[in-house]
Amino acid sequence: MFSFFKKKPITPEATPAEPPVLPAATPPAAPAATPAAAPLSGAPAELVPVIVAAEPEKKSWMTRLKAGLSKTSNTLSVLFVGAKIDDALYEELEAALLMSDAGIDATEFLLTELKKKVKEDKLLDAAAVKAALKVLLIELLLPLEKRFELGRHKPLVMMISGVNGAGKTTTIGKLAKHMQSNNQSVLLAAGDTFRAAAREQLMVWGERNNVTVISQESGDPAAVAYDSVQSAKARGIDVVMVDTAGRLPTQLHLMEELKKIKRVIGKGMDGAPHETLLVIDGNTGQNALTQVKAFDDALQLSGLVITKLDGTAKGGVLAAIARVRPVPVYFIGIGEKIEDLQPFVAAEFVEALLG
Known part of the structure; x- marks a missing residue:
């Protein structure tokens, strides 16, 4: 799981230290598990990504996120179980996307791109079509993904x-x-x-x-x-x-x-x-x-x-x-x-x- 971006001080005499880990998923009740963060410096520095790699915490977050989005997840997943790649599938997928609040514009875009992908790659089974939809959806949402940068101004x-x-x-x-x-x-x-x-x-x-x-x-x-x-x-x-x-x-x-x-x-x-x-x-x-x-x-x-x-x-x-x-x-x-x-x-x- 990614956390905030922050600045890491760099001096001519020393090699930069490893970036500290932001305990984004560490409950406040367990301060002993919180890695110490180095203070920010006003000196010129390049932005360095800080990554939280604690697997149990990440699994817990994903479990809760999946539970929160289960209403849409269950509806979409069942469409691809033993389904034929035909107009009926696309119609059901269109209805499911609209019901998920994706809106007309995004729904039409995803369906158009999915049909093109199925044709170009000659996808024949529902699992492959579902995988292609996941890739398209990630590509659509990726521009929204942006890390929050600290230390750019004070305050x-x-x-x-x-x-x-x-x-x-x-x-x-x-x-x-x-x-x-x-x-x-x-x-x-x-x-x-x-x-x-x-x-x-x-x-x-x-x-x-x-x-x-x-x-x-x-x-x-x-x-x-x-x-x-x-x-x-x-x-x-x-x-x-x-x-x-x-x-x-x-x-x-x-x-x-x-x-x-x-x-x-x-x-x-x-x-x-x-x-x-x-x-x-x-x-x-x-x-x-x-x-x-x-x-x-x-x-x-x-x-x-x-x-x-x-x-x-x-x-x-x-x-x-x-x-x-x-x-x-x-x-x-x-x-x-x-x-x-x-x-x-x-x-x-x-x-x-x-x-």
Whole structure:
């Protein structure tokens, strides 16, 4: 399983040390198993991938991911059991893909490419056709796979948006814990200033992770974001995460407020926010694509986090996003625990979806 990218300091006199391993799938209750991460340096360095290769943890993650996507997996897998390669199979596959929330565009693309592959390679059995579909789906989703890079700026400012109920605040808490495990100091900004429950929830995550939360009752969300960036700069904090009020993209005045927050963050630090993320509930189907379009138009998103892939989620919406609005997917989540939020890996996702 892949983890965050980070910078490794390089000096003229010494050979670079082996990159530390980010314990992305290590539960917080077992700190003894957490490898130590070397501090980031401001010196020029090249980005180095850090890979978590703990096989038992990877198997556990894949088991849970497969369980979360079983609704679609079971439907697709049964189609290829003893099936003939004919129009009836393609029609059933089309229906299954549409039911998985892949959308018309992605479904038509996959079927067209699959038929071409079957003809060119003279595939005669269902297992070979299923394997070809897996390859096509991985190729479709691969552009969404992008590693999250730490240490590019200090502080690295992240603005995080999403509709109410998408799991935005919980995701912020999980990301904070992941970053701390990679030796990053974190500050949270409670930008949802009008909902006491939202501020309190973020405060709980802050206490749980021993992270400072800057909050302001009934204040200007943009002012809270600005103050948080200034505080992080003064205190030498590595990462600032700005929570914003959950809203529907149809609430135009609230979308304008998001644009204002982003502009004000930029005044607080040149080039900020460095990451503008949207958290999406994986159970919302094609509505998730609508959200991506609206928030991307308003904020120019740099990445997505797909949550709640452990319920009735069908998973196909990632194919729709890849075809219509290919914003990178940094992380996917399948549960409430810290280790249930992991970097998105296209091959792993397709394996869980198709088996």
